[in-house]
Amino acid sequence: MATNRTFTMIKPDAVENGHTGAILEKINAAGFRIVAMKKTQMTKNDAETFYAIHSERPFFGELVEFMTRGPIVAAILEKDNAVEDFRTLIGATNPAEAAEGTIRKLYATSVGENAVHGSDSDENAAIEGNFHFSGREMF
Numbered sequence: 001m002a003t004n005r006t007f008t009m010i011k012p013d014a015v016e017n018g019h020t021g022a023i024l025e026k027i028n029a030a031g032f033r034i035v036a037m038k039k040t041q042m043t044k045n046d047a048e049t050f051y052a053i054h055s056e057r058p059f060f061g062e063l064v065e066f067m068t069r070g071p072i073v074a075a076i077l078e079k080d081n082a083v084e085d086f087r088t089l090i091g092a093t094n095p096a097e098a099a100e101g102t103i104r105k106l107y108a109t110s111v112g113e114n115a116v117h118g119s120d121s122d123e124n125a126a127i128e129g130n131f132h133f134s135g136r137e138m139f
């Protein structure tokens, strides 16, 4: 059964470029409720753990470097069909392939620096949300 929750990060590039507010407005306007949210910075160990599934990929080192270079905004979001609808809202991994109006089309600069994360399954949404937040931070 779908859990109706997903996990997102506004990545260092989008935070640096001042897009946090605009991205949160898009998330709100699309009907997501914020369950938990904070500004934080991932350590190298955090990023290596979070992206462990990509550890054998050639871009892993750059990915960890990028995700740790500045603060992110992490959040748990709630809505019917949250995982799929949020992936639709953010658009394709590569912004050059992202649909008009999507967050990545508007704010991402490259496949490596693509502005936002969205969980790819209900199972990963729960794992990723629990990685960043304790139960006491979820409302």
Ligand code: ABT
Pocket: 011, 054, 059, 063, 066, 067, 092, 093, 111, 112, 113, 114, 116, 117, 118, 119, 120
């Ligand atoms: P994430 O939301 O970050 O998981 O992106 P998405 O699920 O859309 O894309 P995946 B395939 O999970 O990519 C994970 C991160 O790896 C980066 N990446 C990916 C590259 O830098 N080069 C590549 O060739 C590919 C395929 C993009 C994702 N980003 N970050 N940060």
Ligand code: MG
Pocket: 118, 120
């Ligand atoms: Mg992914």
